[in-house]
Structures are given as structure tokens and as C-alpha cells.
Amino acid sequence: MRKILYFVFLNIISFSVYGQCLTITAPNGDEYWQVGKTPSITWESNGLSSDVILEYSINNGYSWIPIATVPNTSVSYEWTIPNTASLQSLVRATSNTTVDTSNSVFEISEDTSSCNIVVLGSSTALGTGATPIENSWVNLYYTTIFQKNTKLNIINLSALGLTTYHILPTGTVLPDGVDVTIDEDRNITEALSYNPVAIIINMPSNDTAEGYSINAQLDNYAALNTAASNNSTPLWITTTQPRNFSSASNIQIQRDVKDQILSIYADKSISFWDGIADVDGKILSNLDAGDGIHLNNDGHAILFNKVLNKNIAETTCLGGSLGIEEITTNYVNDLKIHPNPVKDHVNIDFTSEFSGELSIELYDILGRKLLEKKADFGTGNNSVPVLLNRNNSLSSKFIFGTLTFTTDNKIVQKSVKLVLN
DSSP, rough: HHHHHHHHHHHHHHHHHHEEEEEEEESSSEEEEEETOEEEEEEEEESOOEEEEEEEEESTTSEEEEEEETTOOOEEEEEEOOSOEEEEEEEEEEEEEEEEOOOOOOOOOOOOOOOOEEESHHHHTTTTTOSSSSGGGGHHHHHHHHHBBBEEEEEEEOTOOOTTTTTOOTTTHHHTTOOOOOOTTTHHHHHHHTTOOOOEEEEOSSSHHHHHHHHHHHHHHHHHHHHHHHHHOOEEEOOOOOOOOOOOHHHHHHHHHHHHHHHHGGGEESSSSSSTTTTTTTBBBGOOOSSSSSSSSHHHHHHHHHHHHTTHHHHOOOHHHHOOOOOOSSSSSEEEEESSSSSEEEEEEEESOOOEEEEEEOOTTTTTTEEEEEEOOOSSEEEEEEOOOOOOOSSSSSSEEEEEESSOOOOEEEEEEBOOO
């Protein structure tokens, strides 16, 4: 025991003297990384004297597979995900005797699907004011959500000078006196052609600058919202942003449109005013990119965090395939698990041409069984309720499992993935 304590003490002294530290920041648990995609392994370090050896495990750390060896000055590595699907993945970084491992497991998936989020906007969404462009709110948002779930993809259709009239649905008849042509390469119709899981609109101030009234702007947002609703596509609308207008009436229009967007669209609105605007309705001086119109890096970072905090990506594109694999059998159809995200229960709905037995098994991300249930089903429509025990100590917000449908002469098994609410 004395030798062991002495060894530990020496290690503590060594760490203190040389100041070496190494901490993995991604993947650090619950990520969903697809085979063939290229997210980044990232880490923080200080005082390293040796190269950093990167490895990964697909069995929760029981064994390790080499990834790469990189210089000790590096803090990230773009990793093309290998074809080794696993729910029990970890990454380990080692430099001499300094080691760190992902805090908890992440998933490597063979799923090849993607989820598009389309951004419609003008110069701010395009990235004007941010230096370099990677610091713009859209690019920060894409990097962050892709690092968490590689299914996610941002399609940015923004362009300089656009107004809400430019992005109206193709074929919309514009009012007399509006000298604008709808941009059919960058409007809501084009956005919907990408089959998006969500659309975000960011039109800060060009409408007011062009002299469009409060009602005109709100009418255009209503038309955009209707187009998205008719396509069953969630739409988020950011408010107007402060701009250093010389006209007090223009500043008031910005305020009024902002208030109306927040009131009308409620949880589907995002305030790009609070924390950006000074008391006079102009841009806070420390966030101004220098032209009184656009935001600098700090301003873009605020917008990014406002969008990220809406959890748009998390609620529209879950890892896996929103909970279930596609059913291709000829006797079980219309499989649906809801609600997902789940709080304390789910319903498993499906139709079947035969009667049989459904076996349900659910596990946490470490493979520990949380639930096992069997239920009979009949021909036609079926709905099987499942109560979840939230008293289990879960290491993540994800639950995995299998559904096994058994009839007299057929067995079909399907994977499920639930997200805890």
C-alpha cells in the first residue's frame, strides 16, 4: 500500500510540475456519428511534450483501435468514421502518461440518411460582419449540430439584399408598387424542395429599409408560414434586429414587427433583438461590425446561441430514423412509436395481416435492460402501450431496443431508438 501511495504521489507532483493536461471535448457522449462522415475529434490540452495518440473503442473501452497520431500542438482531428457500427463507442487520447477518454459512449451508425435544415435570409444569415466567415451564426450552428449528429445538414439559401418579398412562394402575386421579383432560387418554394426537417428565416432589417410597412411584413411572414404548414414543415422565424437607422419611425417599425413576430409565432419565434439592441433601438456598440447594420463576431455568437437554445435540430432530427427502422415485411405495416421524445410512456401502433405476439425489450446506452414486455396482437390495427420506469439510473437521454413480431410462421425484428424528454 505504501508503494502504491508513493506512486500516486509522484504522479501528482509530476502533473503539477509539468502542467500537462488533456481533455476530450468531442465525442464526449451521446453523439450520433455516421459511417463515412467526417466530424472532428476535439480536445483541450496544455504542456504536452509528446504526440497525441488517438484511438477508439466499439465495446465501451474493452479494446482499442488506432485512429491516428498527431502533433502535441493539435487540438482537433477530422475523423472519417470507419465502417464499425456500434452503440458502445468511445474515443481515447494519450500523450505520454496523460490520458483522457470520452465521458460516455456515443453511437457509430451505418445509417446513410440526412436531415436538411434550410436557412432563408439576407446578409446576416449569409455571414456579413463575421471574420472569418466560420464565425457567422449559421456556420457556428452547422458545426455544432453536425458534431452532435452527422445526419444534420444546413442548406443556406441566403443572399445580400433580400427582403420577405424575395422569398415568398413561387407564383405569389405581389402588390402594386412593390418593385421586386421573387427569387425562385432562394425562396420558400426552393427551400421546401429539399424536403427539410425545418426552415429558419432571418430577415433583420431590409424590409424596413425599403419602406415596407408593418402589415406588409407580417402578411409576408404569414404567407411563408402557410407554405411551410401546407408542407408539414416546421418554420422558425427570427425577429427583426436593431439597425442604426437615422429615422425614429424606422426604429419603431423594427420594434413593432419584432413584438408581433414574438406574439404571433410564440415558441416558433427567435428573438434577435434582446441582447443585441441598445435602449435607443440601435446596435449595441460592442456588437456593431462597424457599419451600423451588421454584427461582429460577438454579435453572431449571440445569435448562434439563441438558435441553438431552441433545440430545433434535436426535435426535428433524432439519431437513427426517428425511432424505428423501415418496415418492409408484407404483414406488419404503418409502424409508429409515439410520443418520441418520450416522458413516461409510449404507444406502439401498427397494422398486421396476422395475429401473433410482440416482444419488447429496451436498454440504456450501456446495454443494461430497462424493460421487457410481451403483448398479443391481432389482425388489423393494433396499439400497444408501454410504461417506462424513470427510476432507472440512465447514463444518457437515449433508450434503445428491439421489437420482435412473431406469428405462426414468421419472425420480424426491428430496432428502436427513443429520446427521453
